[in-house]
Amino acid sequence: MVNSKRLNSNAIMQAKNTYQQPQELPKNAIQDVAILENFRLPCLGQEYTSANLNILLVRSGEVKGGYDKKPYHLRQNDIMVLLPNHICMEESTTRDYRMSVIVMTPEFMDTLLRTTIHRNFLRYHYDPVTSLNHDQVKSLLHLMHTLRLVVRTTDLPHRREMLLHLMDVMMTLLSYYRNDQDERLDNISHNYGLYNQFCDLLVKHYRESREVMFYAQKLRLTPKHMSKAIHDATGHSALFWIEQHIAIKAKQMLQNRPDMTIQEICYYLGFDQLANFSRYFKRVVGCSPKQYREDNLIH
Numbered sequence: 455m456v457n458s459k460r461l462n463s464n465a466i467m468q469a470k471n472t473y474q475q476p477q478e479l480p481k482n483a484i485q486d487v488a489i490l491e492n493f494r495l496p497c498l499g500q501e502y503t504s505a506n507l508n509i510l511l512v513r514s515g516e517v518k519g520g521y522d523k524k525p526y527h528l529r530q531n532d533i534m535v536l537l538p539n540h541i542c543m544e545e546s547t548t549r550d551y552r553m554s555v556i557v558m559t560p561e562f563m564d565t566l567l568r569t570t571i572h573r574n575f576l577r578y579h580y581d582p583v584t585s586l587n588h589d590q591v592k593s594l595l596h597l598m599h600t601l602r603l604v605v606r607t608t609d610l611p612h613r614r615e616m617l618l619h620l621m622d623v624m625m626t627l628l629s630y631y632r633n634d635q636d637e638r639l640d641n642i643s644h645n646y647g648l649y650n651q652f653c654d655l656l657v658k659h660y661r662e663s664r665e666v667m668f669y670a671q672k673l674r675l676t677p678k679h680m681s682k683a684i685h686d687a688t689g690h691s692a693l694f695w696i697e698q699h700i701a702i703k704a705k706q707m708l709q710n711r712p713d714m715t716i717q718e719i720c721y722y723l724g725f726d727q728l729a730n731f732s733r734y735f736k737r738v739v740g741c742s743p744k745q746y747r748e749d750n751l752i753h
Contacts, residue, residue: 486562487617489602490555501543503706507558508536509624511594515551519544521582522702531586533594535578535628538563539706554598558621562614566621579657581650584632597624645687648673652684652692660699661724666692701738704731708747716743 492513501520511533518527520543521536528534536542538560558566586594601620604613655672663669669692670677681692688695700723707719714722720731720743735743 484557484559485608486559486614487601487605487621488557489598489605490557492552493555499543499545501541503539503541503710504536505538505560505710507538507560507563508534509556509558509628510534510536511554511556511591513552513554515548517544517547517551517553519546522698526583528583529585531588531591533584533586533628534582535584536582537578539703539710540579540582541702541706556598556601556624562617562621566618566625579653581653584628586631590627590631594624594627597627645683648675648680648683649687652680652695656696656699660696660703661722664696664700664724666696669696697734697738701735704735704743705739705746705750708743709750712751716747719743 510528512528512530514530516527516529518525520526520541521534522541526534597620601617601624604610604616604620607613610616651673652669655669659668659672666677666681670680673680675683677692684690684692684695704719704723707714707722708716711719716731717728720728723731725731725734732742732744735741735746739746741749
């Protein structure tokens with residue numbers, strides 16, 4: 455998939471052969487966790503999604519890009535928690551841009567979430583970037599050093615349990631650092647706190663309801679009050695974010711789930727009729743689900 459300027463088929467194949475994305479590591483290429491050092495994406499302007507969880511720590515330089523169609527700008531000491539099945543793209547980087555990447559398989563991530571509690575985990579769906587200070591980065595790098603030793607020692611007894619404990623510490627530290635960031639933003643704007651609560655609800659209930667009223671009731675607010683607060687915090691209405699989330703999930707499934715028919719995807723997303731899903735998708739995305747799948751299906 456290419457943003458605006460389309461590459462020809464030869465260029466696309468060359469890009470795929472040249473660039474081994476961390477989230478596209480061959481199946482069984484890693485055991486639970488992998489660490490990539492001094493990593494740099496050579497393929498700019500190309501959207502990609504990942505079935506894995508990727509934690510990206512910018513070691514030097516800067517990068518601008520998009521995350522689920524929203525712009526981001528990462529600088530040195532910024533960290534991005536890229537949850538599975540989100541759409542990411544790099545548009546431009548500085549020459550000295552480098553990052554360290556922790557890749558976590560879906561199975562390992564599920565085990566980690568079942569055995570630990572990370573209250574802010576869902577926040578990463580909509581706001582994946584945290585800005586760290588020097589001391590915070592230093593503590594994470596020390597932890598990554600230990601993690602790297604365990605990752606490389608594949609015959610280590612109780613290796614998986616050690617990885618789970620280390621990643622639990624990693625995610626707990628990130629949640630702690632993120633709480634610090636969110637509290638500052640919440641103090642600046644109560645609306646930002648409402649937006650975060652809305653995001654958490656949307657991730658949990660998007661298949662259940664696409665109505666603003668549903669989420670307003672969950673927050674014990676009127677739809678008008680909630681929509682205004684979210685608009686003040688983000689520049690977009692609550693309905694906009696609901697529609698974008700549904701569209702993103704639909705596009706991910708149309709692109710990455712060739713085993714499912716469009717009607718099955720329609721039912722999975724909570725639509726009662728294929729015609730309703732098709733109209734909704736075309737209004738938000740600009741083309742029919744069938745056309746989108748034909749243009750973007752990954753075989």
